[in-house]
Amino acid sequence: xxxxxxxxxxxxxxxxxAEGTVTDPSTLAPGQRLIYPGQGVCEITGVEAKEIAGxxxxxxxxxxLEDGAAVLVPKGKVASIGLRRLPTVEQxxxxxxxxxxxxxxPELDWKTRHRDNADRLxxxxxxxxxxxxxxxxxxxxxxxxPTKERELYDHARHLLVAEISAALGVPPGIAEDYVDYALMPxxxxxxxxxxxxPPVLPPAKPRPRRGGIAEDLADLGLPDLELEEAEEEAxxxxxxxxxxxxxxxxxEAAPEEVRHPAAKAAAKAHPPARKTVAKKAAPKKHAPAxxxxxxxxxxxxxxxxxxKK
Amino acid sequence: MIRVxxxxxVDPADLTALTKTLYRAFGVGTEHVGDREPxxxxxxxxxxxxxxxxxxxxxxxxxxxxxVLFITDAPxxxxxxxxxxxxxxxxxxxxxRSAAMTLARLPAxxxxxxxxxAWRRRLAREAIHFVxxxxxxxxxxxxxCAMHPSWSxxxxxxxDADLCTFCREKSEDRIRSAKT
Numbered sequence: 001x002x003x004x005x006x007x008x009x010x011x012x013x014x015x016x017x018a019e020g021t022v023t024d025p026s027t028l029a030p031g032q033r034l035i036y037p038g039q040g041v042c043e044i045t046g047v048e049a050k051e052i053a054g055x056x057x058x059x060x061x062x063x064x065l066e067d068g069a070a071v072l073v074p075k076g077k078v079a080s081i082g083l084r085r086l087p088t089v090e091q092x093x094x095x096x097x098x099x100x101x102x103x104x105x106p107e108l109d110w111k112t113r114h115r116d117n118a119d120r121l122x123x124x125x126x127x128x129x130x131x132x133x134x135x136x137x138x139x140x141x142x143x144x145x146p147t148k149e150r151e152l153y154d155h156a157r158h159l160l161v162a163e164i165s166a167a168l169g170v171p172p173g174i175a176e177d178y179v180d181y182a183l184m185p186x187x188x189x190x191x192x193x194x195x196x197x198p199p200v201l202p203p204a205k206p207r208p209r210r211g212g213i214a215e216d217l218a219d220l221g222l223p224d225l226e227l228e229e230a231e232e233e234a235x236x237x238x239x240x241x242x243x244x245x246x247x248x249x250x251x252e253a254a255p256e257e258v259r260h261p262a263a264k265a266a267a268k269a270h271p272p273a274r275k276t277v278a279k280k281a282a283p284k285k286h287a288p289a290x291x292x293x294x295x296x297x298x299x300x301x302x303x304x305x306x307x308k309k
Numbered sequence: 310m311i312r313v314x315x316x317x318x319v320d321p322a323d324l325t326a327l328t329k330t331l332y333r334a335f336g337v338g339t340e341h342v343g344d345r346e347p348x349x350x351x352x353x354x355x356x357x358x359x360x361x362x363x364x365x366x367x368x369x370x371x372x373x374x375x376x377v378l379f380i381t382d383a384p385x386x387x388x389x390x391x392x393x394x395x396x397x398x399x400x401x402x403x404x405x406r407s408a409a410m411t412l413a414r415l416p417a418x419x420x421x422x423x424x425x426x427a428w429r430r431r432l433a434r435e436a437i438h439f440v441x442x443x444x445x446x447x448x449x450x451x452x453x454c455a456m457h458p459s460w461s462x463x464x465x466x467x468x469d470a471d472l473c474t475f476c477r478e479k480s481e482d483r484i485r486s487a488k489t
Binding site: 144 | 404475
Protein backbone atom coordinates (compact mmCIF):
# COMPACT_ATOMS: atom_id res chain seq x y z
CA UNK A 1 0.00 0.00 0.00
CA UNK A 2 2.97 2.26 0.43
CA UNK A 3 3.13 3.02 -3.26
CA UNK A 4 -0.57 3.71 -3.65
CA UNK A 5 -1.14 6.48 -6.14
CA UNK A 6 -3.99 8.82 -6.87
CA UNK A 7 -6.06 7.90 -9.88
CA UNK A 8 -8.61 10.31 -11.28
CA UNK A 9 -12.16 9.20 -10.58
CA UNK A 10 -15.27 11.26 -11.21
CA UNK A 11 -17.19 9.54 -8.38
CA UNK A 12 -14.47 10.44 -5.95
CA UNK A 13 -14.28 14.02 -7.14
CA UNK A 14 -17.95 14.52 -6.31
CA UNK A 15 -17.28 13.79 -2.65
CA UNK A 16 -16.67 16.66 -0.25
CA UNK A 17 -12.98 17.05 0.49
CA ALA A 18 -11.70 15.82 3.84
CA GLU A 19 -11.45 18.42 6.55
CA GLY A 20 -8.27 20.47 6.32
CA THR A 21 -7.56 19.67 2.67
CA VAL A 22 -5.26 22.22 1.08
CA THR A 23 -7.01 23.80 -1.86
CA ASP A 24 -4.84 26.86 -2.34
CA PRO A 25 -1.14 25.99 -2.78
CA SER A 26 -0.11 29.61 -2.25
CA THR A 27 -0.90 29.19 1.47
CA LEU A 28 1.86 26.61 1.86
CA ALA A 29 4.99 27.76 3.62
CA PRO A 30 8.29 26.08 4.49
CA GLY A 31 8.26 24.40 7.88
CA GLN A 32 4.55 23.61 7.66
CA ARG A 33 3.59 19.99 8.35
CA LEU A 34 1.08 18.30 6.09
CA ILE A 35 -0.46 14.88 5.67
CA TYR A 36 0.21 13.26 2.33
CA PRO A 37 -2.59 10.68 1.93
CA GLY A 38 -1.24 7.16 2.03
CA GLN A 39 2.30 8.35 2.79
CA GLY A 40 2.22 10.01 6.19
CA VAL A 41 3.32 13.24 7.80
CA CYS A 42 5.52 15.46 5.63
CA GLU A 43 7.20 18.79 6.26
CA ILE A 44 7.52 21.43 3.56
CA THR A 45 11.12 22.32 2.95
CA GLY A 46 10.62 24.79 0.13
CA VAL A 47 9.24 25.60 -3.28
CA GLU A 48 11.45 25.22 -6.32
CA ALA A 49 11.18 25.45 -10.09
CA LYS A 50 11.96 22.35 -12.14
CA GLU A 51 12.01 21.68 -15.83
CA ILE A 52 10.26 18.41 -16.60
CA ALA A 53 9.64 17.26 -20.18
CA GLY A 54 10.29 20.76 -21.46
CA UNK A 55 7.82 22.33 -19.04
CA UNK A 56 8.78 24.73 -16.30
CA UNK A 57 6.94 23.52 -13.20
CA UNK A 58 6.80 24.96 -9.73
CA UNK A 59 7.23 22.15 -7.24
CA UNK A 60 6.59 21.97 -3.53
CA UNK A 61 9.42 20.03 -1.94
CA UNK A 62 8.56 18.06 1.20
CA UNK A 63 10.35 15.70 3.50
CA UNK A 64 8.61 12.73 4.99
CA LEU A 65 9.20 12.94 8.73
CA GLU A 66 9.28 9.20 9.23
CA ASP A 67 12.32 8.48 7.11
CA GLY A 68 13.35 11.76 5.51
CA ALA A 69 12.26 10.70 2.03
CA ALA A 70 11.96 13.60 -0.43
CA VAL A 71 8.56 14.26 -1.95
CA LEU A 72 8.03 16.69 -4.83
CA VAL A 73 4.52 17.80 -5.74
CA PRO A 74 3.68 20.19 -8.61
CA LYS A 75 1.80 23.19 -7.25
CA GLY A 76 -1.03 22.57 -9.66
CA LYS A 77 -1.55 19.06 -8.28
CA VAL A 78 -1.66 19.98 -4.61
CA ALA A 79 -5.45 20.16 -4.48
CA SER A 80 -6.10 17.00 -6.48
CA ILE A 81 -3.62 14.89 -4.48
CA GLY A 82 -5.51 15.61 -1.29
CA LEU A 83 -2.73 17.09 0.83
CA ARG A 84 -4.24 18.15 4.13
CA ARG A 85 -3.20 19.96 7.25
CA LEU A 86 -2.56 18.18 10.52
CA PRO A 87 -5.83 17.31 12.28
CA THR A 88 -6.85 19.60 15.10
CA VAL A 89 -7.09 18.35 18.67
CA GLU A 90 -10.91 18.39 18.37
CA GLN A 91 -10.75 16.23 15.26
CA UNK A 92 -8.44 13.78 17.01
CA UNK A 93 -10.78 13.63 19.99
CA UNK A 94 -13.62 12.85 17.61
CA UNK A 95 -11.54 10.02 16.19
CA UNK A 96 -11.00 8.55 19.65
CA UNK A 97 -14.70 8.76 20.43
CA UNK A 98 -15.32 6.95 17.17
CA UNK A 99 -12.72 4.30 18.00
CA UNK A 100 -14.11 3.79 21.48
CA UNK A 101 -17.70 3.37 20.26
CA UNK A 102 -19.17 -0.08 19.80
CA UNK A 103 -18.30 -2.04 16.67
CA UNK A 104 -20.33 -1.87 13.52
CA UNK A 105 -20.75 -5.10 11.60
CA PRO A 106 -17.75 -5.29 9.27
CA GLU A 107 -18.29 -5.37 5.52
CA LEU A 108 -18.05 -9.02 4.52
CA ASP A 109 -17.73 -8.62 0.77
CA TRP A 110 -13.98 -8.39 0.30
CA LYS A 111 -14.17 -6.46 -2.97
CA THR A 112 -16.37 -3.74 -1.51
CA ARG A 113 -14.27 -3.70 1.63
CA HIS A 114 -11.01 -3.38 -0.26
CA ARG A 115 -12.33 -0.60 -2.50
CA ASP A 116 -13.86 1.32 0.41
CA ASN A 117 -10.74 0.97 2.50
CA ALA A 118 -8.52 2.22 -0.31
CA ASP A 119 -10.79 5.23 -0.83
CA ARG A 120 -10.96 5.99 2.87
CA LEU A 121 -7.20 5.90 3.22
CA UNK A 122 -6.69 8.29 0.33
CA UNK A 123 -9.61 10.66 0.73
CA UNK A 124 -11.20 10.15 4.12
CA UNK A 125 -8.92 12.25 6.27
CA UNK A 126 -7.88 11.09 9.72
CA UNK A 127 -11.35 9.70 10.39
CA UNK A 128 -11.20 7.64 7.21
CA UNK A 129 -7.92 6.10 8.33
CA UNK A 130 -9.44 5.37 11.73
CA UNK A 131 -12.40 3.71 10.03
CA UNK A 132 -10.09 1.39 8.14
CA UNK A 133 -8.25 0.45 11.34
CA UNK A 134 -11.44 -0.11 13.29
CA UNK A 135 -13.16 -2.00 10.49
CA UNK A 136 -10.27 -4.40 9.95
CA UNK A 137 -9.76 -4.78 13.68
CA UNK A 138 -13.41 -5.75 14.01
CA UNK A 139 -13.05 -8.20 11.16
CA UNK A 140 -9.95 -9.73 12.74
CA UNK A 141 -12.04 -10.62 15.77
CA UNK A 142 -14.32 -12.69 13.56
CA UNK A 143 -11.63 -14.45 11.56
CA UNK A 144 -7.92 -14.07 10.81
CA UNK A 145 -7.19 -11.39 8.23
CA PRO A 146 -5.77 -12.50 4.88
CA THR A 147 -2.21 -11.38 4.16
CA LYS A 148 -3.10 -8.37 1.99
CA GLU A 149 -5.62 -7.06 4.48
CA ARG A 150 -3.21 -7.66 7.32
CA GLU A 151 -0.72 -5.49 5.46
CA LEU A 152 -3.37 -2.88 4.85
CA TYR A 153 -4.30 -2.95 8.53
CA ASP A 154 -0.68 -2.45 9.53
CA HIS A 155 -0.25 0.36 7.01
CA ALA A 156 -3.44 2.13 8.13
CA ARG A 157 -2.41 1.77 11.75
CA HIS A 158 1.00 3.22 10.92
CA LEU A 159 -0.60 6.26 9.23
CA LEU A 160 -3.08 6.77 12.06
CA VAL A 161 -0.42 6.58 14.74
CA ALA A 162 1.80 9.03 12.83
CA GLU A 163 -1.05 11.52 12.40
CA ILE A 164 -2.17 11.33 16.01
CA SER A 165 1.38 11.53 17.23
CA ALA A 166 2.01 14.68 15.18
CA ALA A 167 -1.34 16.25 16.09
CA LEU A 168 -1.10 15.64 19.84
CA GLY A 169 2.66 16.10 20.06
CA VAL A 170 3.32 12.76 21.75
CA PRO A 171 5.77 10.03 20.74
CA PRO A 172 4.36 7.42 18.31
CA GLY A 173 4.65 4.66 20.92
CA ILE A 174 2.28 6.52 23.23
CA ALA A 175 -0.06 7.51 20.38
CA GLU A 176 -0.43 3.84 19.54
CA ASP A 177 -1.24 3.05 23.17
CA TYR A 178 -4.00 5.68 23.02
CA VAL A 179 -5.42 4.12 19.86
CA ASP A 180 -5.46 0.62 21.31
CA TYR A 181 -6.75 1.80 24.65
CA ALA A 182 -9.79 3.08 22.75
CA LEU A 183 -10.06 0.09 20.42
CA MET A 184 -9.42 -2.66 22.97
CA PRO A 185 -10.11 -1.24 26.41
CA UNK A 186 -8.99 -3.22 29.48
CA UNK A 187 -11.54 -5.14 31.51
CA UNK A 188 -13.78 -2.89 33.58
CA UNK A 189 -13.02 0.31 31.68
CA UNK A 190 -15.96 2.19 30.20
CA UNK A 191 -15.58 5.45 28.38
CA UNK A 192 -17.92 8.42 28.53
CA UNK A 193 -18.19 8.85 24.82
CA UNK A 194 -19.55 11.76 22.85
CA UNK A 195 -21.41 11.10 19.62
CA UNK A 196 -18.73 10.24 17.06
CA UNK A 197 -18.36 12.31 13.89
CA PRO A 198 -20.36 11.16 10.86
CA PRO A 199 -18.61 8.37 8.97
CA VAL A 200 -16.77 8.94 5.71
CA LEU A 201 -18.89 8.00 2.71
CA PRO A 202 -16.91 6.22 0.04
CA PRO A 203 -17.92 7.02 -3.53
CA ALA A 204 -20.67 4.77 -4.82
CA LYS A 205 -19.41 2.91 -7.84
CA PRO A 206 -21.59 0.79 -10.12
CA ARG A 207 -21.05 -2.84 -9.33
CA PRO A 208 -20.30 -5.22 -12.20
CA ARG A 209 -23.51 -6.81 -13.32
CA ARG A 210 -23.85 -10.45 -12.42
CA GLY A 211 -26.27 -13.07 -13.60
CA GLY A 212 -27.29 -13.80 -10.01
CA ILE A 213 -28.61 -17.24 -9.15
CA ALA A 214 -29.14 -18.07 -12.83
CA GLU A 215 -25.37 -17.84 -13.31
CA ASP A 216 -24.79 -19.91 -10.20
CA LEU A 217 -27.17 -22.59 -11.49
CA ALA A 218 -25.30 -22.60 -14.76
CA ASP A 219 -22.09 -23.22 -12.78
CA LEU A 220 -23.81 -26.14 -11.07
CA GLY A 221 -24.60 -27.69 -14.44
CA LEU A 222 -28.31 -26.91 -14.47
CA PRO A 223 -28.52 -24.37 -17.26
CA ASP A 224 -30.78 -26.45 -19.53
CA LEU A 225 -33.58 -26.62 -17.04
CA GLU A 226 -33.60 -22.89 -16.61
CA LEU A 227 -33.30 -22.15 -20.29
CA GLU A 228 -36.30 -24.31 -21.15
CA GLU A 229 -38.36 -22.48 -18.60
CA ALA A 230 -37.07 -19.22 -19.91
CA GLU A 231 -37.98 -19.99 -23.46
CA GLU A 232 -41.46 -21.09 -22.45
CA GLU A 233 -42.03 -18.01 -20.35
CA ALA A 234 -40.98 -15.87 -23.25
CA UNK A 235 -43.31 -17.76 -25.55
CA UNK A 236 -46.23 -17.56 -23.12
CA UNK A 237 -45.84 -13.86 -22.66
CA UNK A 238 -45.22 -13.26 -26.31
CA UNK A 239 -48.69 -14.31 -27.43
CA UNK A 240 -50.73 -11.54 -25.82
CA UNK A 241 -48.10 -8.95 -26.61
CA UNK A 242 -48.75 -9.21 -30.31
CA UNK A 243 -51.88 -7.10 -29.84
CA UNK A 244 -50.35 -3.72 -29.12
CA UNK A 245 -47.13 -1.73 -29.37
CA UNK A 246 -46.98 -0.90 -25.68
CA UNK A 247 -46.98 -4.55 -24.79
CA UNK A 248 -43.99 -5.01 -27.01
CA UNK A 249 -41.99 -3.34 -24.25
CA UNK A 250 -43.20 -6.00 -21.87
CA UNK A 251 -42.08 -8.57 -24.37
CA GLU A 252 -38.58 -7.12 -24.31
CA ALA A 253 -38.59 -7.08 -20.55
CA ALA A 254 -39.70 -10.66 -20.23
CA PRO A 255 -36.39 -12.37 -21.06
CA GLU A 256 -34.62 -10.19 -18.50
CA GLU A 257 -37.08 -11.24 -15.85
CA VAL A 258 -36.47 -14.83 -16.69
CA ARG A 259 -32.73 -14.37 -16.33
CA HIS A 260 -33.01 -13.24 -12.74
CA PRO A 261 -34.60 -15.85 -10.52
CA ALA A 262 -35.53 -13.20 -7.99
CA ALA A 263 -37.57 -11.48 -10.65
CA LYS A 264 -38.90 -14.89 -11.63
CA ALA A 265 -40.16 -15.41 -8.11
CA ALA A 266 -41.83 -12.03 -8.26
CA ALA A 267 -43.40 -12.97 -11.59
CA LYS A 268 -44.91 -16.05 -9.97
CA ALA A 269 -47.00 -13.73 -7.85
CA HIS A 270 -48.99 -12.83 -10.99
CA PRO A 271 -51.67 -15.58 -11.35
CA PRO A 272 -51.96 -15.85 -15.18
CA ALA A 273 -48.25 -16.07 -15.83
CA ARG A 274 -47.77 -18.51 -12.97
CA LYS A 275 -50.41 -20.90 -14.24
CA THR A 276 -49.15 -21.04 -17.80
CA VAL A 277 -45.57 -21.54 -16.76
CA ALA A 278 -46.41 -24.19 -14.21
CA LYS A 279 -48.55 -26.17 -16.60
CA LYS A 280 -46.12 -26.06 -19.45
CA ALA A 281 -43.01 -26.59 -17.44
CA ALA A 282 -44.27 -29.56 -15.48
CA PRO A 283 -44.35 -32.20 -18.26
CA LYS A 284 -40.97 -31.20 -19.65
CA LYS A 285 -39.38 -31.45 -16.24
CA HIS A 286 -40.68 -34.97 -15.81
CA ALA A 287 -39.88 -36.05 -19.38
CA PRO A 288 -36.18 -36.74 -18.84
CA ALA A 289 -37.01 -38.54 -15.62
CA UNK A 290 -39.20 -40.98 -17.48
CA UNK A 291 -36.57 -41.63 -20.09
CA UNK A 292 -33.91 -42.21 -17.53
CA UNK A 293 -35.03 -45.57 -16.07
CA UNK A 294 -34.81 -47.54 -19.37
CA UNK A 295 -31.22 -46.39 -19.71
CA UNK A 296 -30.45 -48.03 -16.41
CA UNK A 297 -32.15 -51.21 -17.41
CA UNK A 298 -30.40 -51.32 -20.76
CA UNK A 299 -27.13 -52.83 -19.55
CA UNK A 300 -29.08 -55.58 -17.80
CA UNK A 301 -30.55 -56.86 -21.09
CA UNK A 302 -27.41 -58.35 -22.58
CA UNK A 303 -26.82 -60.12 -19.32
CA UNK A 304 -30.19 -61.77 -19.52
CA UNK A 305 -29.55 -62.65 -23.13
CA UNK A 306 -26.28 -64.17 -22.11
CA UNK A 307 -28.00 -66.38 -19.66
CA LYS A 308 -30.36 -67.57 -22.38
CA LYS A 309 -27.47 -68.41 -24.58
CA MET B 310 22.32 -6.92 19.32
CA ILE B 311 19.79 -6.62 22.11
CA ARG B 312 21.20 -5.37 25.40
CA VAL B 313 19.19 -5.90 28.55
CA UNK B 314 19.88 -3.51 31.43
CA UNK B 315 18.30 -4.15 34.81
CA UNK B 316 17.42 -1.20 37.04
CA UNK B 317 16.39 -3.57 39.80
CA UNK B 318 17.51 -6.92 41.12
CA VAL B 319 16.39 -9.79 38.89
CA ASP B 320 17.14 -13.47 39.40
CA PRO B 321 19.99 -14.54 37.07
CA ALA B 322 18.04 -17.64 36.02
CA ASP B 323 15.17 -15.42 34.94
CA LEU B 324 17.55 -13.25 32.93
CA THR B 325 19.08 -16.30 31.26
CA ALA B 326 15.64 -17.49 30.24
CA LEU B 327 14.77 -13.99 29.01
CA THR B 328 17.87 -13.58 26.84
CA LYS B 329 17.33 -17.03 25.34
CA THR B 330 13.73 -16.21 24.45
CA LEU B 331 14.65 -12.85 22.95
CA TYR B 332 17.33 -14.53 20.85
CA ARG B 333 14.84 -17.11 19.66
CA ALA B 334 12.22 -14.48 18.82
CA PHE B 335 14.40 -12.10 16.82
CA GLY B 336 17.43 -14.18 15.86
CA VAL B 337 19.67 -11.42 17.20
CA GLY B 338 22.34 -11.82 19.86
CA THR B 339 21.09 -10.86 23.30
CA GLU B 340 23.08 -10.17 26.43
CA HIS B 341 22.52 -8.90 29.93
CA VAL B 342 24.72 -5.82 30.29
CA GLY B 343 24.34 -5.64 34.06
CA ASP B 344 22.58 -3.80 36.84
CA ARG B 345 22.41 -0.01 36.86
CA GLU B 346 21.15 2.51 39.38
CA PRO B 347 17.63 3.69 38.50
CA UNK B 348 17.53 7.37 37.46
CA UNK B 349 15.97 9.83 39.88
CA UNK B 350 12.65 10.48 38.16
CA UNK B 351 9.87 11.05 40.60
CA UNK B 352 6.36 10.85 39.20
CA UNK B 353 3.00 11.26 40.84
CA UNK B 354 1.98 8.63 43.42
CA UNK B 355 5.36 6.96 43.31
CA UNK B 356 5.04 6.17 39.64
CA UNK B 357 7.74 6.96 37.12
CA UNK B 358 7.12 8.68 33.81
CA UNK B 359 8.16 6.11 31.20
CA UNK B 360 9.33 8.70 28.68
CA UNK B 361 11.38 10.53 31.31
CA UNK B 362 12.86 7.25 32.52
CA UNK B 363 14.32 6.52 29.11
CA UNK B 364 15.55 10.06 28.69
CA UNK B 365 17.32 9.92 32.05
CA UNK B 366 18.45 6.30 31.82
CA UNK B 367 22.09 5.56 32.55
CA UNK B 368 24.29 5.45 29.45
CA UNK B 369 24.85 2.04 27.93
CA UNK B 370 27.60 1.30 25.50
CA UNK B 371 25.88 0.22 22.29
CA UNK B 372 26.63 0.26 18.58
CA UNK B 373 24.43 1.31 15.68
CA UNK B 374 21.20 -0.66 15.46
CA UNK B 375 21.69 -2.10 18.93
CA UNK B 376 18.55 -2.12 21.01
CA VAL B 377 18.59 -1.45 24.72
CA LEU B 378 15.87 -2.71 27.05
CA PHE B 379 15.68 -1.34 30.58
CA ILE B 380 13.86 -3.42 33.16
CA THR B 381 12.57 -1.72 36.28
CA ASP B 382 10.26 -2.71 39.10
CA ALA B 383 8.89 0.83 39.52
CA PRO B 384 5.34 1.33 38.25
CA UNK B 385 5.41 3.36 35.06
CA UNK B 386 3.04 5.98 33.76
CA UNK B 387 2.40 7.66 30.43
CA UNK B 388 0.67 11.00 29.78
CA UNK B 389 -3.13 10.61 29.68
CA UNK B 390 -4.75 10.60 26.27
CA UNK B 391 -8.15 11.84 25.09
CA UNK B 392 -9.92 8.83 26.66
CA UNK B 393 -7.72 8.48 29.72
CA UNK B 394 -4.42 6.96 30.68
CA UNK B 395 -3.66 3.57 29.19
CA UNK B 396 -2.02 1.03 31.54
CA UNK B 397 1.73 1.35 31.11
CA UNK B 398 3.57 -1.96 30.92
CA UNK B 399 6.46 -0.06 29.43
CA UNK B 400 7.40 2.34 26.72
CA UNK B 401 9.50 2.04 23.57
CA UNK B 402 10.86 4.62 21.17
CA UNK B 403 9.12 3.42 18.03
CA UNK B 404 11.83 2.37 15.59
CA UNK B 405 14.40 3.81 17.98
CA ARG B 406 17.05 2.51 20.35
CA SER B 407 15.71 2.30 23.89
CA ALA B 408 12.74 0.79 25.63
CA ALA B 409 11.74 0.36 29.24
CA MET B 410 9.43 -2.16 30.82
CA THR B 411 8.20 -2.63 34.33
CA LEU B 412 7.81 -5.75 36.43
CA ALA B 413 5.17 -4.03 38.55
CA ARG B 414 2.29 -5.06 36.28
CA LEU B 415 3.32 -8.69 35.85
CA PRO B 416 1.49 -11.31 37.89
CA ALA B 417 3.13 -12.47 41.13
CA UNK B 418 6.19 -14.62 40.56
CA UNK B 419 5.25 -17.11 43.26
CA UNK B 420 7.47 -19.85 44.60
CA UNK B 421 6.29 -22.93 42.75
CA UNK B 422 7.95 -24.13 39.58
CA UNK B 423 4.77 -23.63 37.59
CA UNK B 424 4.23 -20.06 38.74
CA UNK B 425 7.87 -19.15 38.15
CA UNK B 426 7.70 -20.65 34.67
CA ALA B 427 4.52 -18.66 33.92
CA TRP B 428 6.14 -15.49 35.26
CA ARG B 429 9.21 -15.97 33.09
CA ARG B 430 7.03 -16.51 30.05
CA ARG B 431 5.11 -13.33 30.76
CA LEU B 432 8.34 -11.41 31.33
CA ALA B 433 9.70 -12.68 28.01
CA ARG B 434 6.43 -11.79 26.28
CA GLU B 435 6.56 -8.19 27.46
CA ALA B 436 10.24 -7.94 26.57
CA ILE B 437 9.54 -9.22 23.05
CA HIS B 438 6.69 -6.72 22.79
CA PHE B 439 8.83 -3.69 23.56
CA VAL B 440 11.85 -4.84 21.57
CA UNK B 441 9.39 -5.44 18.71
CA UNK B 442 8.39 -1.77 18.91
CA UNK B 443 12.06 -0.86 18.68
CA UNK B 444 12.21 -2.82 15.42
CA UNK B 445 9.23 -0.89 14.09
CA UNK B 446 6.44 -3.36 14.83
CA UNK B 447 2.98 -2.04 15.64
CA UNK B 448 0.42 -3.66 17.87
CA UNK B 449 -1.00 -6.81 16.37
CA UNK B 450 -4.65 -7.83 16.12
CA UNK B 451 -3.78 -11.49 16.77
CA UNK B 452 -4.30 -12.15 20.50
CA UNK B 453 -1.70 -14.95 20.46
CA CYS B 454 1.04 -12.64 19.19
CA ALA B 455 3.43 -10.97 21.62
CA MET B 456 2.67 -7.64 19.90
CA HIS B 457 -0.97 -7.73 20.97
CA PRO B 458 -1.68 -4.98 23.54
CA SER B 459 -0.78 -6.20 26.99
CA TRP B 460 -4.04 -4.99 28.57
CA SER B 461 -6.37 -6.50 26.00
CA UNK B 462 -9.25 -8.61 27.25
CA UNK B 463 -8.59 -11.12 24.49
CA UNK B 464 -5.15 -11.86 25.91
CA UNK B 465 -4.79 -15.30 27.46
CA UNK B 466 -3.90 -15.37 31.20
CA UNK B 467 -0.74 -17.26 30.24
CA UNK B 468 0.14 -15.73 26.87
CA ASP B 469 2.78 -17.20 24.59
CA ALA B 470 6.12 -15.47 24.27
CA ASP B 471 6.21 -15.55 20.49
CA LEU B 472 5.42 -13.43 17.46
CA CYS B 473 2.79 -14.22 14.85
CA THR B 474 3.93 -14.98 11.31
CA PHE B 475 3.25 -11.47 10.04
CA CYS B 476 5.13 -9.74 12.86
CA ARG B 477 7.97 -12.23 12.67
CA GLU B 478 8.44 -11.66 8.96
CA LYS B 479 8.23 -7.91 9.38
CA SER B 480 10.80 -7.92 12.15
CA GLU B 481 13.08 -10.16 10.09
CA ASP B 482 12.82 -7.71 7.20
CA ARG B 483 13.71 -4.81 9.47
CA ILE B 484 16.61 -6.65 11.03
CA ARG B 485 17.90 -7.72 7.61
CA SER B 486 17.79 -4.16 6.31
CA ALA B 487 19.49 -2.72 9.40
CA LYS B 488 22.76 -0.94 8.78
CA THR B 489 24.92 -3.35 10.71
